[in-house]
Amino acid sequence: MKDMTKGPEFRQILLFTVPMLIGAVFQQMYNMVDSIVVGRYVGPNALAAVGTSFPVIFLLVSMVVGLTVGSGVVISQYYGAKQHEKLRRSVSTALIFQMGAGLLVSGVGILLARPLLVLLNTPPEILGSAVSYMHIYLGGMIFSFVYNSLAGFLRALGDSRTPLYFLMISTVSNIILNIYFVAVRGWGVKGVAWATVISVALASVLLTVYVYRRVPLLAIGRGEWVFDLSIFRQVLRIGIPSAVQQSVASMGFMAVQSLINSFGGATMAANTAAARLDSFALMPIMNLGMALSTFAGQNIGAGQIERVKRGLKATWVMVATCAVSMSLLVYIFGPQLLQMFVKAEEVEVISRGMEYLKIVSVFYLLFGTMNIFNSVLRGAGDNMVPMYTIIVDLGVRVAVAYWLTSIPAISYRGVWWAIPAGWGVACVIPSIRFFSGAWKDKAVVKTVAPLTGADA
Numbered sequence: 001m002k003d004m005t006k007g008p009e010f011r012q013i014l015l016f017t018v019p020m021l022i023g024a025v026f027q028q029m030y031n032m033v034d035s036i037v038v039g040r041y042v043g044p045n046a047l048a049a050v051g052t053s054f055p056v057i058f059l060l061v062s063m064v065v066g067l068t069v070g071s072g073v074v075i076s077q078y079y080g081a082k083q084h085e086k087l088r089r090s091v092s093t094a095l096i097f098q099m100g101a102g103l104l105v106s107g108v109g110i111l112l113a114r115p116l117l118v119l120l121n122t123p124p125e126i127l128g129s130a131v132s133y134m135h136i137y138l139g140g141m142i143f144s145f146v147y148n149s150l151a152g153f154l155r156a157l158g159d160s161r162t163p164l165y166f167l168m169i170s171t172v173s174n175i176i177l178n179i180y181f182v183a184v185r186g187w188g189v190k191g192v193a194w195a196t197v198i199s200v201a202l203a204s205v206l207l208t209v210y211v212y213r214r215v216p217l218l219a220i221g222r223g224e225w226v227f228d229l230s231i232f233r234q235v236l237r238i239g240i241p242s243a244v245q246q247s248v249a250s251m252g253f254m255a256v257q258s259l260i261n262s263f264g265g266a267t268m269a270a271n272t273a274a275a276r277l278d279s280f281a282l283m284p285i286m287n288l289g290m291a292l293s294t295f296a297g298q299n300i301g302a303g304q305i306e307r308v309k310r311g312l313k314a315t316w317v318m319v320a321t322c323a324v325s326m327s328l329l330v331y332i333f334g335p336q337l338l339q340m341f342v343k344a345e346e347v348e349v350i351s352r353g354m355e356y357l358k359i360v361s362v363f364y365l366l367f368g369t370m371n372i373f374n375s376v377l378r379g380a381g382d383n384m385v386p387m388y389t390i391i392v393d394l395g396v397r398v399a400v401a402y403w404l405t406s407i408p409a410i411s412y413r414g415v416w417w418a419i420p421a422g423w424g425v426a427c428v429i430p431s432i433r434f435f436s437g438a439w440k441d442k443a444v445v446k447t448v449a450p451l452t453g454a455d456a
Helices: 009-041 044-080 084-119 124-139 141-156 162-184 189-214 229-261 265-301 305-338 347-380 384-405 413-426 428-436
Strands: none
Touching: 009 044, 009 162, 009 189, 009 265, 009 305, 044 084, 044 124, 044 141, 044 189, 044 229, 044 265, 044 347, 084 124, 084 141, 084 229, 124 141, 124 189, 124 265, 141 162, 141 189, 141 265, 162 189, 229 265, 229 384, 229 413, 265 305, 265 347, 305 347, 347 384, 347 413, 347 428, 384 413, 384 428, 413 428
């Protein structure tokens, strides 16, 4: 476990971020390998099928994912305040809710997969593969909820390394199974889905065994399971804004995906490949934000507000460095990177994917600035503003995308330009909230810390 209420802010946040970043690289490799294997061994339509499934899956899990954010904030603040009994009750409450919700999501998702994909204007030649992929993926969703819940609890306690080790095992398993099921057995999109489910199941089982053997603070015994309504209300207070934010984001992604699908298979495949690279490039920025959120949660629990401000400044320096570096990397080597997903002769897919990367990558610093302000507010328990930020971001993105794509000279490129437009408008909201100082009074744990020379 890691106490982030002491020591140099820059170093604490950086050291906490590195294991999470490595973990995020392996997490993204799940999606990357899925896309690379189907794109190279099956074809652009299979790549499009995997890509068009993502917004639907995101819609189905978004509410629960948002509420897990609330659980993490509550746990990190109780840990910072050294209130361990409350922390354990929070873990028990969160697990009961998240496991039940995971089973519900799987059942509903399997029933609604085809109707939702039809709603997205999925072309007939892609629909069957996309439905098969979703049925298998959603059938194993409970394992993903188990892994992400336990990994989130460990990170809330300052341990970002342990989830990484099990994720690395799972990712290697996924790569091997993908190649075997698709390239050797010829199972196509179904093989990709099965590889993912089996690999995530492996990670969830191993992490559960580890927690019960090595982390007594999180190991809930047979007679200790309790659903604490007062704690759950705290989780809801913080988590509902995130849940609404995730749901709005998912609906925005679905609206944009429907627009992309209307331009045909080549544009769908280009969007899938470029978005995978885009997500990979943004990982350092997003993980710095996650680290800052935990840092803020622990220090607000300990009553150290000025330390939170210093942590934000240190994180912005790291974010700016990452944003500029990733922008240059993606802009210069984009064509070569896109050829990981499709063969070189797929000229139209590569050309359109490169248009996406050249437009969006220039604005990574804008995204990073928005992200770190939101991260401090989440760590503080002030989750309404991040919710408004995402709603505005997605609202602007959808409106601009539909407007620009209606102009013949711009066409599908309007979808790409809409992404930085959303970031630019939305960035203003959390910035104003942070500098107003209103987030300081939103903590779950009310602690009065003694003033030190640094904080006075």
